[in-house]
Amino acid sequence: MTGVIEILSPAQVARARDTGALVADVLQSLRERATVGTNLLEIDTWAKEIILGAGATSCYVDYAPSFGRGPFGHYICTSVNDGVLHGLPHDYALADGDLLSLDLAVVLGGVAADSAISFVVGESRSAESVRLIETTEKALATAIATAGPGVKLGDISAAIGAVLTGAGYPVNTEFGGHGIGSTMHQDPHVPNAGRAGRGYKLRPGLMLALEPWVMVDTDELVTDDDGWTLRSATGCRTAHSEHTVAITEDGVEVLTLPSGR
Known part of the structure; x- marks a missing residue:
């Protein structure tokens, strides 16, 4: 965190639309390509190829925050089943029924965008996995519907x-x-x-990455030996959904939608 709340110019927000569309397109492509037998390292390689091919920069390769064992060294976070955040790509082949969360942030034109999706790989879809994913997606949609100029951060968190x-x-x-x-x-x-009504009042030009994530039966995390991957303390399944949004003069704009939508 920088300690400074950045308000972007209309020109920067316009560039953020391009960044957001790229992030969304990469995630959509990876979702389509990820299947039973796909290795997490393959997904990372595919992400690298698309990001660099678009003239963008991954936010993760050199990422070294205080809570990680940095630098991250990869282009995308790949979290499987009980993994929920900062999943470090490693030599693992996806199995039928795995719940995969992909989290991607890139910089293009000097502006970043960040998004995450969760989905089930293959044909075996447990009711628990589907409900987890749908709940985070519903929470994200509710947060976006709540956001706008003059809204307090606590209103979004409460929603x-x-x-x-x-x-x-x-x-x-x-x-x-x-x-x-x-x-x-x-x-x-x-x-x-x-708590609703508390916190910073949202202003036009503010960009936020909203990211509901949840675990079935715990609020406690444990960290893998890789120093990055965060998992549920009980081994239960998890899910994660995220969009980057911009606060506008009269509402909110979702920036991380696939191009052409």
Whole structure:
């Protein structure tokens, strides 16, 4: 986090649309290509090829925050089943029924965008996995519908938390959404639970990465030996959904939608 809340110019927000579309297109391509037997390292290689081919830069390769064992050294986060955040790509072949979360952030034209999707690989789709994914997607949609100029950050956090806890899931607030702009991680922090009417008042030009994530039966995380991958403390399944949005004069714009939509 920078400690400074960045307000972007209309020109920067316009460039962020291109960045966001690239992030969304990469994630969509990887979702289509990831199947039973696909190796996580293949996914990382595919992401690298598309990102560099577009003239963009991954936010992760040199990423070395205080909570990780940096630098990350890869182009995308790949979290499987009980893995939920910062999944370090490694030599693992996806199996039928795996719940895969892909989290991607890139910089293009000097502006960053960040998005995450979760989906089930193959044909075996457990009800638990589907419900987890749908709940994070619903929480994200609710957060976006809540956002706008004059809205307080606590309003967004409360909206996300209401969906997650309403579905019966515990909520971890250590990691959540964040400001984004010329760099990937900025203030303000956007917890996935909070009190309405509290916190920073959203202004036009502010960009936020909103990212509900949840674990079936715990709010506690454990870190893999790789120093990066965060997993549920109980080994339960997890899911993660994220969009980058821009606060506008009259509402909110989702920036991480595939091009052509």
